[in-house]
Amino acid sequence: MARGISKAAVIGGGVIGGGWVARLINAGCAVSVFDPNPDAAAGIEAVLARNHSAQLRLWPGQAPRRGKIHYATSIAEAVAGAELVQESVPERMELKQAVHAEIGAALEAGAVVGSSTSGLLPSIIQKNMPNGDRMLAAHPYNPVYLLPVVEIVGGDRTAPDAVARALEIYTAIGMVPVHIKKEIDAFVGDRLLEAMWRESLWLVRDGVASAGEIDDVVRYGLGLRFAQMGQFMTYRLGGGAGGFRHFLEQFAPSLTWPWTRLMDVPEWNDALVERIVAESDAHAEGLSVDELERIRDNNLVDFLKVLAANDWGAGRALQNPVAASLDEKMPETMLEEMFDGDKLVPWRGRVEDDWTDYNNHMTEYRYLHVFSLATDELLLACGGGAGYVAQGFSFYTAETHIRHIDEVAAGAEIYVETRVFSDGGKKLHLFHAMYAVDGAGDGGHLLATGEHLLLHVDMAAGRAVPMPASIAEAFVRIAKSQAGRDLPQGMGAGISMNKTKKATN
Numbered sequence: 022m023a024r025g026i027s028k029a030a031v032i033g034g035g036v037i038g039g040g041w042v043a044r045l046i047n048a049g050c051a052v053s054v055f056d057p058n059p060d061a062a063a064g065i066e067a068v069l070a071r072n073h074s075a076q077l078r079l080w081p082g083q084a085p086r087r088g089k090i091h092y093a094t095s096i097a098e099a100v101a102g103a104e105l106v107q108e109s110v111p112e113r114m115e116l117k118q119a120v121h122a123e124i125g126a127a128l129e130a131g132a133v134v135g136s137s138t139s140g141l142l143p144s145i146i147q148k149n150m151p152n153g154d155r156m157l158a159a160h161p162y163n164p165v166y167l168l169p170v171v172e173i174v175g176g177d178r179t180a181p182d183a184v185a186r187a188l189e190i191y192t193a194i195g196m197v198p199v200h201i202k203k204e205i206d207a208f209v210g211d212r213l214l215e216a217m218w219r220e221s222l223w224l225v226r227d228g229v230a231s232a233g234e235i236d237d238v239v240r241y242g243l244g245l246r247f248a249q250m251g252q253f254m255t256y257r258l259g260g261g262a263g264g265f266r267h268f269l270e271q272f273a274p275s276l277t278w279p280w281t282r283l284m285d286v287p288e289w290n291d292a293l294v295e296r297i298v299a300e301s302d303a304h305a306e307g308l309s310v311d312e313l314e315r316i317r318d319n320n321l322v323d324f325l326k327v328l329a330a331n332d333w334g335a336g337r338a339l340q341n342p343v344a345a346s347l348d349e350k351m352p353e354t355m356l357e358e359m360f361d362g363d364k365l366v367p368w369r370g371r372v373e374d375d376w377t378d379y380n381n382h383m384t385e386y387r388y389l390h391v392f393s394l395a396t397d398e399l400l401l402a403c404g405g406g407a408g409y410v411a412q413g414f415s416f417y418t419a420e421t422h423i424r425h426i427d428e429v430a431a432g433a434e435i436y437v438e439t440r441v442f443s444d445g446g447k448k449l450h451l452f453h454a455m456y457a458v459d460g461a462g463d464g465g466h467l468l469a470t471g472e473h474l475l476l477h478v479d480m481a482a483g484r485a486v487p488m489p490a491s492i493a494e495a496f497v498r499i500a501k502s503q504a505g506r507d508l509p510q511g512m513g514a515g516i517s518m519n520k521t522k523k524a525t526n
């Protein structure tokens with residue numbers, strides 16, 4: 022298995038930098054970010070919220086992993102101790118060079134610097150950079166947290182072992198690095214995109230098809246093929262039984278016909294810009310960028326799941342983050358960070374779009390889903406996560422009682438506050454309370470409670486056994502810290518016909 026990394030730096034936290042932060046924390050990596058824009062953190066949090074939704078959809082029933090994020094106040098601070106530095110500042114050569122000079126000066130021995138540049142040559146970026154032999158282009162695709170490919174391009178000064186280490190690191194964080202053999206403007210992906218983009222502009226400019234119609238030709242047809250087979254394999258099938266050679270012989274002559282405008286570029290003027298924007302606006306059917314991004318992510322997640330089920334293409338790159346974390350050390354501060362004052366809050370999130378029923382309210386089994394995510398996070402923080410399960414022990418839920426108190430709609434921010442009752446023996450008694458963050462006072466308003474009895478189990482022996490001291494100590498410590506408080510309302514309650522009668526009277 023590739024050697025992973027535990028600390029990374031992201032320099033520039035816009036669309037792509039935010040995506041890298043998400044990709045890295047999904048892999049359990051601590052990330053230090055530097056971006057001089059005071060609004061950058063809010064932008065990154067929005068990307069992280071989309072990533073969180075995507076991870077919940079990708080790995081149902083599993084709490085998304087989250088490495089720690091630190092917002093640094095300088096490049097040097099962010100880069101200190103990082104094994105991977107990913108630069109994602111705007112695509113201007115002078116800016117890239119200046120930023121890389123600072124990164125290089127603060128770089129740790131053995132670290133790798135990847136530039137997200139879409140096509141600037143790494144040889145020029147690294148020219149005067151200290152430790153420039155550790156720098157290469159590492160060009161991802163948007164959204165970085167879902168699309169696995171990253172093009173790796175070395176420059177004149179790039180050391181072969183920096184490339185080798187980069188291939189290891191990007192693989193370890195669930196990506197598919199493609200090492201481009203020769204340094205060339207725009208690498209591979211953007212050269213292909215550029216050809217299609219140029220032709221699309223001509224078709225709009227000449228009034229052959231609208232922006233929306235061109236998108237339809239792609240999304241209803243050739244795009245669906247490309248996502249699974251790419252250019253060559255798709256054409257290979259076009260030859261039918263005669264094979265790829267037959268296809269090439271049949272269609273080779275058309276390459277000399279004037280079908281495409283090749284390098285010719287339409288004049289870039291206000292009229293063309295207005296036309297493209299208006300046609301694309303009409304095609305977007307009033308959906309905002311945020312809505313379109315969520316639709317894109319949901320579709321990408323479902324495509325990836327289909328490809329994984331068929332053991333094909335990008336589906337093969339999917340790495341379950343829980344499996345990847347088995348031999349990782351649990352973050353020591355995770356439990357402390359769950360405390361909000363004296364409240365233990367193991368889970369925060371939002372009601373996902375596909376969690377609602379026909380009333381547009383969170384559907385009933387998702388209440389249990391949220392409570393089980395909170396339980397999983399708490400178990401992880403107390404030492405009972407996937408690594409512990411791999412040793413043959415686990416916590417099994419023996420009994421659950423959920424009270425549905427109020428409804429909640431898609432998009433609402435919610436969190437779970439937990440009371441722990443444990444003497445560190447075989448049993449663990451949890452009382453979760455789910456709240457909506459809606460400005461109704463400090464704590465939001467109560468949506469549901471979930472009371473659960475868990476047993477600590479030796480899986481090989483098939484029976485409940487006392488928890489080991491390290492885990493017992495964590496639960497007993499929480500239980501003692503909460504012991505002075507009133508018992509939660511509804512704890513130990515059963516279903517009562519009297520109450521039901523009252524409610525229906």
Ligand SMILES: NC(=O)c1ccc[n+]([C@@H]2O[C@H](COP(=O)([O-])OP(=O)(O)OC[C@H]3O[C@@H](n4cnc5c(N)ncnc54)[C@H](O)[C@@H]3O)[C@@H](O)[C@H]2O)c1
Pocket residue numbers: 032033034035036037038055056057058061108109110111112120137138139140160161162163
């Ligand atoms: N947007 C895409 O689809 C895409 C895809 C692949 C690669 N890229 C490449 O990724 C890079 C970033 O593109 P983007 O779309 O995220 O741009 P962006 O404008 O969304 O983000 C750039 C960020 O860099 C920050 N920044 C500016 N100067 C900085 C400095 N000196 N130090 C640290 N941060 C600084 C800005 O405040 C901004 O938040 C570019 O090289 C681009 O070519 C973009």
